[in-house]
Amino acid sequence: MSLPVTNLDPAFRVTRASHVVLTVRDLAVSKRFYTEVLGLILSAEDHDALYLRGIEEACHHSVVLRQSAAPACVRIGMRMLTEADLEKGKAFFESNGCPAAWVEVPHQGRTLHVSDPVGTPLEFCATMPVMPRMITRFSAHKGGCGQRIDHYQILTPDVGKACTFYMEAGFRLSEYMAPKGTKSTNDLRGVFLQRKGNPHDIVFFNGAGPRLHHVAFLAPEVHHLLRACDTAGELGYGFEVERGPGRHGPGHAMYVYFRDPDGHRVELFNTHYQIMDIENEPVGWDPSDHTVSHPWGMPARQTWFHEATIFEGVPVHEPVMKPSPMTLEKFLAKAPAGA
Amino acid sequence: MSLPVTNLDPAFRVTRASHVVLTVRDLAVSKRFYTEVLGLILSAEDHDALYLRGIEEACHHSVVLRQSAAPACVRIGMRMLTEADLEKGKAFFESNGCPAAWVEVPHQGRTLHVSDPVGTPLEFCATMPVMPRMITRFSAHKGGCGQRIDHYQILTPDVGKACTFYMEAGFRLSEYMAPKGTKSTNDLRGVFLQRKGNPHDIVFFNGAGPRLHHVAFLAPEVHHLLRACDTAGELGYGFEVERGPGRHGPGHAMYVYFRDPDGHRVELFNTHYQIMDIENEPVGWDPSDHTVSHPWGMPARQTWFHEATIFEGVPVHEPVMKPSPMTLEKFLAKAPAGA
Amino acid sequence: MSLPVTNLDPAFRVTRASHVVLTVRDLAVSKRFYTEVLGLILSAEDHDALYLRGIEEACHHSVVLRQSAAPACVRIGMRMLTEADLEKGKAFFESNGCPAAWVEVPHQGRTLHVSDPVGTPLEFCATMPVMPRMITRFSAHKGGCGQRIDHYQILTPDVGKACTFYMEAGFRLSEYMAPKGTKSTNDLRGVFLQRKGNPHDIVFFNGAGPRLHHVAFLAPEVHHLLRACDTAGELGYGFEVERGPGRHGPGHAMYVYFRDPDGHRVELFNTHYQIMDIENEPVGWDPSDHTVSHPWGMPARQTWFHEATIFEGVPVHEPVMKPSPMTLEKFLAKAPAGA
């Protein structure tokens, strides 16, 4: 398949996915969920916002929750290496027809707001206040021990366009989904793009969008994934374990997906492989291969495929190719007895 | 609820669930599944049978697989402490109208065949040849590291009768399922009976029977449950992960249920609590309480509830009270979006 | 080797090691250690005592800590099945020249105090008040998640006498240490005796005694052993990790030994094998075999071998055979560079 090519000398250096800004209806309820079930650490709170970080994170926050009557994702955040990179990045986005603006944001350095070509609202900064890493404050570890933010998954009707743009911005393609035999980037169903050296910082999948499918946090070990589930059950969030624990085909991680009290989807997963060497061609997967979508057990239920968080104020467009995944519902309907 | 009472001075001493005898269509296929996925150790094999044990077991076998065109369970095995107990046990069964007979069985000491009052074919012995415990032969540990056999679950239309009989035989009732407010042993939907000091050696649940719902093996740690799933997927048994990984309400263990290549159901689960003190009243659960049937995640699919292994040559009777569990299929049909 | 024989039909039924009574200098300090590092649950406290239990225990307590200026072990506790067993046990001890007396003890049923033939002060009861099992109260699990009490190790100059007596009382010998070629019970260096079906409820090793070498608690998984160490380090008890993590030869468990703030030694270990069948001959080990004493890594330091807790008011006798174990100190002195 003919794939876009990474610009290995981009004009600016994005370093990593760094923080997500969500709105929630009840900060107290969300605080309990994010600290007890996911195990994030509360960095700061004021009357209308919570700032949380993973147990190993020295940055001020990787999750910002703001009170609102209408739950949504405000922006997804990424880091650039220096403030000089922010300047160059602004020029790059503008030259690609993406509006960009400097803004003031609490608890982070100079911040740039942009929208990417498929409409995803982004926020870049180069610094945040430093907080203590809590990785060896064992007595403060709870639930899933959310360790650090890792990546976002975005639904969009235009996966190919997103892929081409981000690769020009220096992102590398680690894995992709496309039906066997297709040749055009228009046929891409999913792309895993990365800057930080593991399989993904941002993933785009075909679907009505732009919408935030999930934000993912690393958990230290697989037993922490299970403890997150167990704590969810204990604290009354048992139905919010939407999918898993299970094993991914692409990326190979063990995962669990939760819906937070406002329906935002959060993935906890264990360690990913490192990918830094240029000889590693992207791995292509056929979406109809069940060993990819569910190497064991059953597929995800349809809510997992179709429900996602809107971006505040961003219109949603339907895809040309309607997704038709093998859902749990379809699987059960056609499964032979005992299969 | 008025429950039967354990005879604390039974005439004979059953010590534990010890071995299951199953028939399978292809010994080579079953050998791969039981050794690679479940991680059992092959103790012996001949042209028409395999003998397997858990990695910590010093007894010759806890699973016997015999070749047959029609997969079934031949018998479930238990240990009595001494041969004198076998003699007294024989008398007890006969005095309760249960036919009992001495038989010769390879690789085990003097063996008694009986059927219990609900038709379950049992096999008792007091000794087997001793094999090396493989618990510190780490390089031989595979898949789920099946450590030792733990218990059986039997479907029967007459849970109350089974419960009363086994408690007279010295079994203790650790947990039971019954609709809230019921008073009669006829209303029991499930009973967890034990001799060895953890929650169960044999479990009876209401359903068409007698049939073997599953045999369960302890796995050392929760990551071994996941490795069993992962190995199942790797070796082409991904669809045979029928339920889980998940958390039990009763018993509190983390579990995974597999269907072996002939459809026999095997549970791997992690450690159970110890129950030896007489003051521990049995814990009663209401079967309609979802925090019991699935503390987090989704309920079991209907195959898990309704499919089971017949006992060779034993007729199956339908229950008076038709089971109507909350299946995964029902759950998905009624679930509100995103729930 | 000629070993004593278990009386399989003892007059009374001990079921398990159940609780230890220790004195400590500062209850607040001990409470922090036992709840945060070992992860035990506080069942009750009054002005001069703490009562703790493991996370799965439904009995009221498995540890009693009483305030005293002189730290010691008051008694080690075991369960008998019924009060009738207590009566028969009293007769048995008295007929063996061991004084026995009924006493009143808070939070437990009728209680019998006796001393065994080597001077160990014991306490038996058949019931305690029932407390909630905390095994699925995941948010309350801390440090090593001490799950339940498992066994005691006692130093005594007369291992053979202890072994013979306990086997007459129905205990079974799972493993023993004796120099190769020895024939007499007088040559036994260590014996592992059990009633509950795993390798030990009480262990006797040769040494100045009677003294309590350690009390042991099961931890759910090996990562909990490590979390106990990590929490110890975090809370200022890093030097109290006296030995391990390491692997036992006998029993095969992974272990860590802590000294509590008064110097009492507590072992956390993971799961043990089940031993119920009569054909399992005791396993004999040669104490000079390093693959038994330290299958990998280095041997225990001399404090581990020689320091132990006195029993309150019980005189200590020196052994005839002076123990001369391979200590860490000796090992390092003779180790070739890099070995």
Add this chain to the structure above:
Amino acid sequence: MSLPVTNLDPAFRVTRASHVVLTVRDLAVSKRFYTEVLGLILSAEDHDALYLRGIEEACHHSVVLRQSAAPACVRIGMRMLTEADLEKGKAFFESNGCPAAWVEVPHQGRTLHVSDPVGTPLEFCATMPVMPRMITRFSAHKGGCGQRIDHYQILTPDVGKACTFYMEAGFRLSEYMAPKGTKSTNDLRGVFLQRKGNPHDIVFFNGAGPRLHHVAFLAPEVHHLLRACDTAGELGYGFEVERGPGRHGPGHAMYVYFRDPDGHRVELFNTHYQIMDIENEPVGWDPSDHTVSHPWGMPARQTWFHEATIFEGVPVHEPVMKPSPMTLEKFLAKAPAGA
């Protein structure tokens, strides 16, 4: 303390520590150790060399073992991003007085040999043949499941010089050891330098050198560290577990150090924190702080501090400041009873 500054726009891009070349006396013995105990995958072998990689590595090798009568380290390898970087890197080394030369090396792309200013022999390349990632080939996972190479630790008499040079080459300083109150880079006792976004690719510690103290591999979870130890014991390498399992102060990882059959030291450790943001000032540690050198348990034995692998043909120089660490031997000599 005044520390060197990272050049954030270096002329060439090193991406990561990538492979170590060691000589060993017996390839068959080493193969068993590296594959069974450490769990590395054999990529290729010929009559005088073995090539191994971690279970997640797609590069051809991260360890090369060559047969030789005199065990040594030949070179430590790192990756640069592109061949253009190799060219620029050659110029950089030469302009710093470090000889550099192109060489042909089997199973890797164009390769550059250089020595750094403290004499460490390095090897850079930008590509290797691609091999299958074995991360989901669960049935091939053994022992410690060595996942990927992570870093090297080098002993050198000139830590400050090494630190300054590598930071000019674009390495960032994550942590360092220096006595409290010191001001000069000459007083640095240890520096943790990284390019790939976790705490280290190369570490320099004060000591006679240059010598290779250890090469480190990531293991997936802490139980894999223990399985590596257990497998070492089972296969006759029990004494080769030189230090640990224990917890690092700097870096915070859980570790175990092995000596391979030729005395080369290999560390297995679990996950490290991510460090990419520029606001993260390096963390300074006082080497005399025991909570840093051994947060719990006992310090490392003197062999760990003083023994290391020479680089083939590279003379060793003594440090001006003689290291005087708290060794296990000193600790035991001064420890109060029971401490």
